[in-house]
Amino acid sequence: xxxxxxxxxxxxxxxxxxxxxxxxxxxxxxxxxxxxxxxxxxxxxxxxxxxxxxxxxxxxxxxxxxxxxxxxxxxxxxxxxxxxxxxxxxxxxxxxxxxxxxxxxxxxxxxxxxxxxxxxxxxxxxxxxxxxxxxxxxxxxxxxxxxxxxxxx
Numbered sequence: 001x002x003x004x005x006x007x008x009x010x011x012x013x014x015x016x017x018x019x020x021x022x023x024x025x026x027x028x029x030x031x032x033x034x035x036x037x038x039x040x041x042x043x044x045x046x047x048x049x050x051x052x053x054x055x056x057x058x059x060x061x062x063x064x065x066x067x068x069x070x071x072x073x074x075x076x077x078x079x080x081x082x083x084x085x086x087x088x089x090x091x092x093x094x095x096x097x098x099x100x101x102x103x104x105x106x107x108x109x110x111x112x113x114x115x116x117x118x119x120x121x122x123x124x125x126x127x128x129x130x131x132x133x134x135x136x137x138x139x140x141x142x143x144x145x146x147x148x149x150x151x152x153x
Contacts, residue, residue: 003042007079015113015144025077027052031104033077034096036089043084046093047077048100048108057109057148060131064150065107073106078119090122098151107151114145123149 001021007013018024025033029049036044051058051069058072065071075097080089101108112119114133124130128149138144 003045003081004079006081006083010082011079011116011118013079013113013116013119016138016142029074031073032097032100034093036080036084036093038084038087038089042081044080044089044093045077046075046097048097049074049076054136055109055111056134056136056146057111057131057150060148061107061109061150064131067107071105071107072109073101073104075101075108075110078110091126094122094126101151109148109150111146111148114147120147127152 004021004025008017014024025045025047027049029052031048031050033045033047035042051072051074055074058069058074061072062069075094078090078093080093098108109131110123110128112123114120129152131148131150133145133147136144136146
């Protein structure tokens, strides 16, 4: 949890600090997750999940591709420790999640808070296609713009 706390303090990710970080990292919809550990030190994390009710990207992709939402997998909970950035860890974690989704015959999709421009730059550099930017109501007092992406076919 230390790395997640470092990322939250440095970047504001996740936007809302979870009451139970372990549960946030391991939602019931989780298919698999991975950590990067250069030099036996946790440097990053990524998850791959089935679509949940609040996920927008799966619906956008399924409508565009003419397939069921069940044909998608959501890449989520990607973060890299500030001290470990610039070494390709995010790209390696993303490649692992995408490969796993494809091995399961699922199309990887993801979303990112629009204000997280560094993440958007990474996703676009890795060839992710911007599907749309949408506003989500996260709570009665919190509306957030989210950029939705899919891997290109």
